[in-house]
Amino acid sequence: MDAHLTTRLTAAARDHAVPGAQLTLHRDGRTSSVVTGVTRAGGTDPVTPETAFALGSVTKAFTATVVAQLAADGDIDLDDRIAEHVPELSSPAAPELSSVTIRQVLSHTAALVADHELDNHEDASLIRYAASVANTGLLNAPGTCFSYSNTGYNLLGRAIEYVTDMKWRAALENFLLRPLGIEPLLPQDSADRSRPLATCHTVRPGGGPAQPVGLFLPHSWAPAGGLAAGADDLVRFARLHLGDHPDAEVLLPGELRAELARPAPGADAFGMADGWGLGLARYDSPDGVWLGHDGTVDGGTAHLRFHPASGTALALTTNAGTGTLLWADLVAALRELGLAVGDYRPGLPATAQPLPTDRAAVADRLVGEYRNGDTSFSVRSHPTGLRLSDGTGLVAELALHGQSVFTARRLDAREAAWTGRFVTDPATGEAVVLQLGGRSARRTAA
Template sequence: MAGRLSELARKHMVPGAQLAVHRGGETLSVAVGATRSGGGEPVTTGTAFAFGSVSKAFTATAVLQLVSDGDLELDLPICEYVPELREPVDESMSSITLRHLLSHTSGLVADHELDDIEERSLLRYASSVAATRLLHRPGQCFSYANTGYNLLGRAVEAVTGMTWRTAVEDFLLRPLDIGPVFLHGPAGSPARSRAINHTVRPDDDRARPVGLFLPQTWAPASGLAGSAEDLAGFARLHMGLHPAANAVLGDDHRRDMHTPVPGADAFGMADGWGLGLACYTDADSRPGASPFDWFGHDGTVDGGTCHLRFQPETGTAVAFTANATTGTLLWSDIVEELRALGISVADYHPDVPGTATSPDPGRLLGDYLNGDTRFSLRPHCDGIRLSDRTGLVADVTLHDRMIFTARRVDASEAPYTGRFVLDGATGDVALMQLGGRSAQRLTTAA
């Protein structure tokens, strides 16, 4: 498998990658390439890669541990634990529960940041969130929110008296024999090397190193790093196969994390969402099998990707890390390779109609807002171009059922999938959902 992984990594200009497959009670782990393009150390099975949003699955597991211990309750308002949220500007925020936060149905803006990206205090972060307004009432629909997971980190701190980092390290990582690696602060395991992330542009012939931009208060959402082997060990916990599984998290609460939450329609990201884990439908499932029998999470950070899938029924887990933006394309190839070997890894494929359409663009053009993120849809040549203030520029292809795909013009990545949501009363476009995030329509472009 190492030879094939090396071949695919070269195809996609990925400097370094890891793949771990747990099946039949054994874990096969391979590592290829280097930690940095044109040099760096060889990637080993112990090299740490940024997990990105896969960190959320660890934070969610720590929260469910505290629920199991009776320190937290899933359906109590978060303000019961986080006093900074007891007098929010938006009164609807007072009804947000841990269940809402874990399933991305809180209505919080996606990516709230403090002015000082070096600020570490989750208390100050929560106070700042209290001054924002919700996109929708809690529980109404799915909108992926890093903000919510940073608040979960604050809840962990409030009830344990520990920092989020210390709690996750003591309650979860070390019991699973995972040497902790955090993207901020002192290295948890100084002996472990860390892969440098890279960007790959369509007009370039090599991967170029890129810095990692991650506010310190986003650690609960994206602040962990580790190896594909570490992720396989984490999956073994959730399948009840790790020696420490029952001591770390009971079977009932593992099932809670695997149960899709009603209303968590994660279009553009997954087939459903549980309490901290995405749910995936296996197209090869036998008749009568559960529609959601694979679980996991995906993570992307500046110049890096990470993917985790596991199937408790068969005890199978697949974990993948890469240090380039094109890791998402490499992951798709790996899924097909594993399927050919008889491991039918479930991956999300949104139901996008094959035929492109040309609806009246006047219904769609305009600005869409989620917190400080403003998306613009404007005419471009004979089509529509999507952009935001971070430098995202993508060409939009429209499909039936108000679905669209958007392909970046500056990077070789899989296209984003989104859809427009109509106002039930007026029939006008009210929301744009992109990559699992909802943004409210503000203006109509000329």
């Protein structure tokens, strides 16, 4: 099996111009770890099992687990209002936030804005971050719908600090990482190089070699996406959630493991997963539900899956944005081998529909400005169809599948397409909300 996995991983990395990757599979009581490539394009340092890769949003599963550990110890209750443990949210200027619960934040149903940032990206203070969030308001009534929020997980990091009287990083290391044998690494800290770190890369459409890019992540976003680790580490973490760890009941009791995995009310994670628990995504497969999380940064990807019914765990880390395409290839290959890995398949029609002749009708219904806190999307008509931009330089071509569902493909980088949809007013047929990458953005102007 190891030789076969190495062959498939190496071939897929070559096909998608991924300089380096790790793949770890735990199945039937045996763990197989394979690696390929180099840590930086054009370099000679090989990827090893010890190489750390930026995990992006997979970090959220770790933050959620520490929250669950605090709940197991009786330090918090998952149905507590988050403001009870984040005093900065108790400001009279933020009455909307007073009803938001920890459970809702964990499941992305708290109606918090998606991607709030401090003006100073180097500021790592979660106290100042939480105080700034107190001025943002809510998107809608908490608990009514899913909207993916980095902001919420940074607030959970602040709650961990408040409850433990430790920095988020120290709590993560002491309560979770070191007991699991994971050597922690935060790429944002340039002085922290306790293990080799893979460089991130972007790949342009139409081919060409991968180009190194700097990893950008605001320092105050560490609880939402700041961890780096390897595929072996992710499988160790998954085995804790599977109960396959000698200290599982001490580190994360079974009732809390079940609580994190259970589907959350209102968590319709369209475009991301088949459902959502508390910090864990749910993915359907022919063999039942898998749990896990995906992570992307500019120039890197991480994918984690585990299957409670069989005790199987799988992790992939890559140092290129095209790692999303590599992951899709590996899922298909493993399914051919009889391992039905859970992955989100939205079931779109095989081909997109061309825009109708009356483009003005499309413009009236869909084109406009959409906003979620500081995040804004602009949808515009284009000679080739519809295009979406977000003000950061991202431009994507939209392909409609039916009347409201679409796929968005970036024009500046070769990556897997995202799936999204327009939520329309039943009376008028006009779009009122754009859902993309799990984020819900309300239409503010046509």
